[in-house]
Amino acid sequence: MRLDGKVCIITGAGSGIGRAAAELFAKEGAIVIACDVNETSYENPNIHFYKLDVTDRNRIAEVVKDVVEKFGKIDVLVNNAGITRDALIQNMTEEDWDKVINVNLKGVFNMTQAVVPYMLEAGKGSIINTSSVVGVYGNIGQTNYAATKAGVIGMTKTWAKEFARKGAQIRVNAVAPGFIKTPMTEKVPEKILTMMAEKAALKRLGEPIEVAYVYLFLASDESSYITGQVIGVDGGLIL
Known part of the structure; x- marks a missing residue:
């Protein structure tokens, strides 16, 4: 199995891409720490749920400490949690700006700052950050x-x-999904999704598992010489 014995934290693991990744990682032998703001359950006993808001630094510290005490290490961090609050800029409220910044950007900072000391101590690890084609274009x-x-x-x-400047084998990569069938895209008008599917070279929306497999590759030792990269998973939406 590709992640046999690895301890992996995944945020936003309650639904969509995060849930697909949690289930896939566990199937591949990982001990999965599935974090989400909403209570959820999983069939695989190797998935351990923690209720966690990535904007709550105290709760993050508690969870990370508990994981290390129980499992002895953290091999992989997947910063997958994210939200949208869409509006044209003239209509966007400061509250909606702050909420998205705090979850999608500061949340990634919060999680990484809490986890990376353990990776530095071990001298290895993989951090996977979820970006988007929207962040590029x-x-x-x-x-x-x-x-x-x-x-x-x-x-x-x-x-x-x-993280690698003193020789530690800590890899950090980003994945930039396109339009994927998740609860987040369910909020997008159908005509927009149809248009985006037609614009993609593969003429369809993506499935959560198709992004999860890229996470799996980056979490595994198969990607041991890949770091600092942004990998698009968008069906050829942008070429």
Whole structure:
């Protein structure tokens, strides 16, 4: 199994891509710490649920401490949690700006800052940050979301340099999904989703498991010489 014995924390693991990743990682032998703001359950006994808001630094510290005490290490962190609050900039409230920034950008910072000391001590690890095609190319009505996802790319490249500078084999990569069938895209008007599917080279929306398999590759030792990269999973939406 590709993740046999690895301890993996996944945020936003209650639904969509995060849930698909949690189930896939467990199937591949990982001990999965599935974190989400909403209570949920899993059939695989190797998935351990923790209720967690990535904006709550005290709760993050508690969870990370508990994971290390129970399992002795953290091999993989998947910063997958994210939200949208879409509006044209003239209609976007400060509250909606702050909420998206706090979850999508600061939340990634919060989780990584809490976890990376254990990876540095071990001298190895893999951090996977969820960006978006919107963070690379922008999108109308998503100023806040695009800003966070572009920021995630900037942090990814910075951390890839920073965490490995003294020889630690800590890899940091970003995944940039396109339009994937998740609860988040259910909020998007059907005509927009149809248009995006037609724009993609593969003429369809993506499935959560198709992104989860990329997470799996980056979490596994198969990607041991890959760091600081942004991997698009968008069906050829942007070519």
